[in-house]
Amino acid sequence: xxxxxxxxxxxxxxxxxxxxxxxxxxxxxxxxxxxxxxxxxxxxxxxxxxxxxxxxxxxxxxxxxxxxxxxxxxxxxxxxxxxxxxxxxxxxxxxxxxxxxxxxxxxxxxxxxxxxxxxxxxxxxxxxxxxxxxxxxxxxxxxxxx
Numbered sequence: 808x809x810x811x812x813x814x815x816x817x818x819x820x821x822x823x824x825x826x827x828x829x830x831x832x833x834x835x836x837x838x839x840x841x842x843x844x845x846x847x848x849x850x851x852x853x854x855x856x857x858x859x860x861x862x863x864x865x866x867x868x869x870x871x872x873x874x875x876x877x878x879x880x881x882x883x884x885x886x887x888x889x890x891x892x893x894x895x896x897x898x899x900x901x902x903x904x905x906x907x908x909x910x911x912x913x914x915x916x917x918x919x920x921x922x923x924x925x926x927x928x929x930x931x932x933x934x935x936x937x938x939x940x941x942x943x944x945x946x947x948x949x950x951x952x953x
Contacts, residue, residue: 815899817885817887819849819885820883821883823880854941856940857937865918866920871914872914876902887899894933922934
């Protein structure tokens with residue numbers, strides 16, 4: 808499991824709520840997108856994303872489920888930037904449940920984030936300051952471009 812987490816420097820503790828559960832007693836599949844959004848928001852705060860200056864939209868989501876989550880599980884979302892481009896970047900996510908040293912992969916996901924100007928309704932370049940903050944935070948070598 809450690810190899811799946813070795814390049815992730817951001818870990819978000821995920822509170823599971825009764826309202827997240829479905830009739831089968833596990834977290835409903837649709838709720839995972841909310842978990843990604845919550846972790847992404849905290850990740851972007853950790854890299855000092857300036858929401859007042861630079862908008863972002865989610866252009867694409869991929870989500871692979873591996874095992875169910877139950878309300879008693881201790882869940883976490885690991886987030887990192889896996890690719891950086893001119894107008895977009897890719898975030899990778901590993902959702903886990905953890906007890907002591909036992910870490911189990913629950914789901915893996917990816918989102919493509921696109922710089923966006925909400926006033927003009929057009930895409931924008933990802934600012935250099937944001938790229939630098941992400942690179943510094945994630946220790947990402949930006950050789951892997953779109």
